[in-house]
Amino acid sequence: xxxLINIGVAQLAVAxxxxxxxxxxxxxxxxxxxxxxxxxxxxxxxxxxxxxGDSNPEKYADxxxxxxxxxxxxxxxxKEFMSAKIAGGASMFKFKSTTTLANIGENNIEATRQAxxxxxxxxxxxxxxxxxxxxxDFFLDDxxxxxxxxxxxxxxxxx
Amino acid sequence: MHxxxxxxxxxxxxxxxxxxxxxxxxxxxxxxxNDPNVSFKQVAEEIAKDQAITANILKLCxxxxxxxxxxxxxxxxxxxxxxxxxxxxxxxxxxxxxVLNRVILGYDxxxxxxxxxxxxxxxxxxxxxxxxxxxxVADIAFTGxxxxxxxxxxxxxxxxxxxxxxxxxxxxKNITFQEAEKLIMGFDxxxxxxxxxxxxKFPKVLQSIVRYHxxxxxxxxxxxxxxxxxxxxxxLCLMAGIGIGSDGxxxxxxxxxxxxxxxxxxxxxxxxxxxxxxxxxxRDIL
Numbered sequence: 001x002x003x004l005i006n007i008g009v010a011q012l013a014v015a016x017x018x019x020x021x022x023x024x025x026x027x028x029x030x031x032x033x034x035x036x037x038x039x040x041x042x043x044x045x046x047x048x049x050x051x052x053g054d055s056n057p058e059k060y061a062d063x064x065x066x067x068x069x070x071x072x073x074x075x076x077x078x079k080e081f082m083s084a085k086i087a088g089g090a091s092m093f094k095f096k097s098t099t100t101l102a103n104i105g106e107n108n109i110e111a112t113r114q115a116x117x118x119x120x121x122x123x124x125x126x127x128x129x130x131x132x133x134x135x136x137d138f139f140l141d142d143x144x145x146x147x148x149x150x151x152x153x154x155x156x157x158x159x
Numbered sequence: 160m161h162x163x164x165x166x167x168x169x170x171x172x173x174x175x176x177x178x179x180x181x182x183x184x185x186x187x188x189x190x191x192x193n194d195p196n197v198s199f200k201q202v203a204e205e206i207a208k209d210q211a212i213t214a215n216i217l218k219l220c221x222x223x224x225x226x227x228x229x230x231x232x233x234x235x236x237x238x239x240x241x242x243x244x245x246x247x248x249x250x251x252x253x254x255x256x257x258v259l260n261r262v263i264l265g266y267d268x269x270x271x272x273x274x275x276x277x278x279x280x281x282x283x284x285x286x287x288x289x290x291x292x293x294x295x296v297a298d299i300a301f302t303g304x305x306x307x308x309x310x311x312x313x314x315x316x317x318x319x320x321x322x323x324x325x326x327x328x329x330x331x332k333n334i335t336f337q338e339a340e341k342l343i344m345g346f347d348x349x350x351x352x353x354x355x356x357x358x359x360k361f362p363k364v365l366q367s368i369v370r371y372h373x374x375x376x377x378x379x380x381x382x383x384x385x386x387x388x389x390x391x392x393x394x395l396c397l398m399a400g401i402g403i404g405s406d407g408x409x410x411x412x413x414x415x416x417x418x419x420x421x422x423x424x425x426x427x428x429x430x431x432x433x434x435x436x437x438x439x440x441x442r443d444i445l
Contacts, residue, residue, distance in 0.1 A: 094411035133403030
């Protein structure tokens with residue numbers, strides 16, 4: 001794919017039709033916001049739920065999502081035409097420990113929901129939890145999301 | 160158990176020609192660095208024999224991750240400025256890339272993903288070693304991190320044809336992916352990896368890291384700590400999605416490894432949180 005943009009851990013990007021945004025997720029969450037009127041979308045790949053005052057806001061759900069929304073608004077997107085799809089938040093299959101790290105996937109998902117709710121952006125599809133790694137492709141021609149996990153592909157069309 | 164697959168893997172192990180190769184200079188350098196009777200000069204001469212490797216090594220010496228600010232234009236200078244151990248790690252980086260920077264089919268890793276994973280685990284393992292009073296072996300943690308998954312390059316083809324059985328065994332028997340590999344194919348990627356490191360004439364400690372990175376408690380006592388370091392670095396990098404493949408997070412974070420290193424929750428989380436910054440520093444290594 002010529003229009004493929006790879007997004008690394010704790011990075012985010014905004015692009016328009018016909019770009020495809022790709023990222024690879026473990027316990028991290030990928031937040032894909034699509035503005036259906038302008039066919040502009042953005043993807044944030046967050047590592048942790050809450051920013052404790054770190055200088056890298058793109059690492060955390062509660063600070064990355066506002067940046068992502070701001071960047072979309074700057075491009076002329078309107079909040080009422082935005083919807084979100086989220087993926088990731090997996091957990092280690094076996095984790096004897098009671099460490100907070102064991103719940104990081106779940107905590108990432110929860111913080112993502114809260115941050116999106118603050119902006120009133122609905123989550124229209126989600127592929128979350130479990131122990132699978134996920135490669136996600138977010139297509140900006142129509143906002144669909146392809147999730148490849150455990151050797152199988154799923155497609156989410158709702159925008 | 161797929162017996163024909165077990166037999167095919169067995170024959171690959173016996174006929175070492177089918178395992179990945181590495182220039183002999185690598186094991187010579189690794190062993191020289193551990194030998195107190197070997198001088199800087201001898202190591203520099205050994206590296207300089209290979210022109211192609213030398214050019215690559217100098218490039219890495221001047222990368223953001225290794226550079227100390229001063230331009231390095233010769234192996235002699237590299238050893239003086241960075242030290243023998245660091246130069247040894249750079250030799251391993253420069254020579255293993257062609258083995259690890261491949262599409263890994265059965266594990267669904269695109270070109271570059273396994274390489275990126277090895278480099279990430281190497282950097283994080285070195286950091287954990289430095290922070291856990293294991294400074295003297297931080298370079299070994301780095302080398303071990305780079306190569307820990309080398310067995311996947313050999314096993315990938317067989318994982319591709321048995322993937323469904325492996326995954327269903329994981330859920331049915333509630334065991335990790337690597338345990339299921341062994342049950343279905345007779346071997347797991349750690350065992351194959353160890354065979355590769357034996358072929359490469361790598362020291363025992365590196366063999367242990369490759370062989371036990373998913374089961375650190377089974378490593379020989381004298382290697383348990385270093386294997387635990389790489390185990391934790393590997394787990395955290397997979398959680399961060401760096402080089403995560405079709406085996407996903409169907410693995411285990413071994414609590415004994417965490418306890419052995421005296422790591423607290425907050426420290427573990429900090430290491431995990433540091434991964435993006437490490438990856439930024441590694442951009443010109445990848």
